[in-house]
Amino acid sequence: MEILNVEMELELVDSPGQLIKILVPIGKFGGNIINIFHIRDRIKNNYVPVILNFDIPDINKLNKIKEKLQEIGIKIIRLERDVGAYKGHVILIGHVFDSDINDTIDEVININIEKIQIRKISALIRDPKKPSSVKFLIQTETEDLMEKAYQKFEEISKHKNLLMIKEL
Amino acid sequence: MKEFKFIIIGFGTVGRSLAKLVVKKNEQFKKKWGINLKCVAIFEYNGAFVDEINGLDLKTIVDLPPNEFSSSPNWKNGYLANDHLNSIDSNIVVELTKTNIKDAEPAYTYIKTSLLNNRDVVTSNKGPLSLYYPELMKIVSSNNRLFRFEASVGGIIPILGTYKNLLLANKIIAISGILNGTSNYILTKMTLEKIPFDIALKEAQENGYAEADPSLDIQGIDAASKLVILANSILGYESSLSNVKRQGIDKITPEAIELAREERYVIKHVAVARDGKLEVAPKLIPENHTLNISGTKNIIILKTEEAGEIVLSGRGAGGIEAASAVLSDILYICKTRKKEI
Structure with missing residues (x-):
């Protein structure tokens, strides 16, 4: 599913009613606010830095929010978004740790370090001597890169004698 | 009334269930369609029941245990399909021997020689279809034969008939499904009861859902064979078992x-077939x-260009269910040939 997570740092005038100005366009274009932080120890010339963390359905909507904020005179200091849009899960079963899990992760993200991330790893190990089961959440900027990440997991699984289960 | 002589090869669960169904329903076929089914031979591995003139009395044969076959006046010990299949006058050969996924024998030879000798063929056997589909279809086409195999895929789901009779105007672009009841039963048990694979397998074996050697089911070989048959029949692939990533x-x-x-x-x-790939x-x-x-259910999803997804689901095959699919194929052949007269 295509959802972008965005971290945006802005400068707002340190007076009442300023925050709503930026929340309206974010809400209008489908943004879902997760956190808001006022960095009050960095107030300068009556401007307070504000860090917003929100999810947005796609890059076009994010661009529209940026345009709207600039239009109303809000200065965006920093904008970071996760690589992306496409999320997928893979479960590996076997001696995933003994066969060097770091190497597995590196091989996948090195396909395109800018645009592929392993966002989360979960493992359930009942007996260290037995095969482990490990779940990876992959995030990529494009569908094509997700397919490449799956292919890489598949190659590694073959090579390391692991069973790979991916989404249909 | 048109008489159709048929031969059964293999008198196991499906063969016996077929004989029972013919006994039960032949009068109905005569009245309804003017079709009289006459079984002239049943081949087993060590001999055969044969009556070319009057047809076999299936009612008495159907419940005979193998050690009493010789009590039948029609039993010929050592009379084998390899030597005599083509010499018996018949219209339809019904091949129901056990699936052999390694080289498809002896079913492959029985089917091939029957087609080459101008018999129409019905089978429930995945072996020849998943290993030699393109070759067999060339023989079918060049000899103007009918070759039906509904019982070989998807348990009792009438997938091939549905496609051939009802969906011809649709382009099917992908097939996906759960094609093996045993592996689905095991995974369902593991999921619901949080038990390990080997315990779920043992329970499946104890309940009669898995063979003593379960490898065909749990390694996906059975499902892969069915996928090949579906992809070749519906998507027009020319694939065999070795083309399936498994x-x-x-x-x-x-x-x-x-x-x-x-x-x-x-x-x-x-099981998935799309973009020329099988998995x-x-x-x-x-x-x-x-x-x-x-549980042991099977399901098949056809992804069509015009009608979205079409879903068919049903129980994995048992003897009587598979036999009903075989009998439907036999009747299809009879009705088609009768129209040609």
Whole structure:
């Protein structure tokens, strides 16, 4: 599913009613606010830095929010978004740790370090001597890169004698 | 009234169930369609029942245990299909021997020689279809034969008939499904009862859902054979078993199922044919996905260009269910040939 997570740092005038100005366009274009932080120890010339963390359905909507904020005179200091849009899960079963899990992760993200991330790893190990089961959440900027990440997991699984289960 | 002489090769569960159905329904076929089915021979591995003139009395043969075959006046010990199949006058050969996935024999030879000798053929056997489909179809075409095999795929789901009779105006672009009841039963048990694979397998064996040697089911070979037949028949592929990318379910752990559950997924042994590729492998599918069926059921999804997805689901085959599919194929052949007269 295509959802972008965005971290945006802005400068707002340190007076009442300023925050709503930026929340309206974010809400209008489908943004879902997760956190808001006022960095009050960095107030300068009556401007307070504000860090917003929100999810947005796609890059076009994010661009529209940026345009709207600039239009109303809000200065965006920093904008970071996760690589992306496409999320997928893979479960590996076997001696995933003994066969060097770091190497597995590196091989996948090195396909395109800018645009592929392993966002989360979960493992359930009942007996260290037995095969482990490990779940990876992959995030990529494009569908094509997700397919490449799956292919890489598949190659590694073959090579390391692991069973790979991916989404249909 | 048109008489159709048929031969059964293989008198196991499906063969006997077929004989029972013919006994039960032949009068109805005579009245309804003017078709009289006459079984002239039943071949087993060590001999055959034969009556070319009057036809066999299936009613008396159907319940005979193998050690009493010789009590029948029609039993010929050592009279084997290899030597005599083509010399018996018949219209239809019904091939029901046990599937051999390594070289498809002896079914492949029986089917091929029957087609070459101008007999129409019905089979429930996956072996010849998953290993020699393109070759057999060339013989069918060049000899103007009819070759039907509904019972070879998808348990009792009438997938091939549905496609050939009802969906011809649709372009099918992909097929996905759960094609093996045993592996689905095991995964369902593991998911619901949080038990390891070997315990779920043992229970499946104790309940009669898995063979003593379960490798054909749990390694996905059975499902892969069915996928080849479906892809060749419906998508026009010319593939064989070796073209299927395949992974079994025996390495799946309860922990992996638990990790999947955290994301609202289940693990299913899914068969997929699309973009010229064939695969049978465990997959993560959303809990509310159509393919999330439980127990020994089979399900097939046809993805069409015009009509979206079409879903067919039903029980995996038992003797009588498979025999009913075989009998439907026999009747299709009879009705088609009768129209040609």
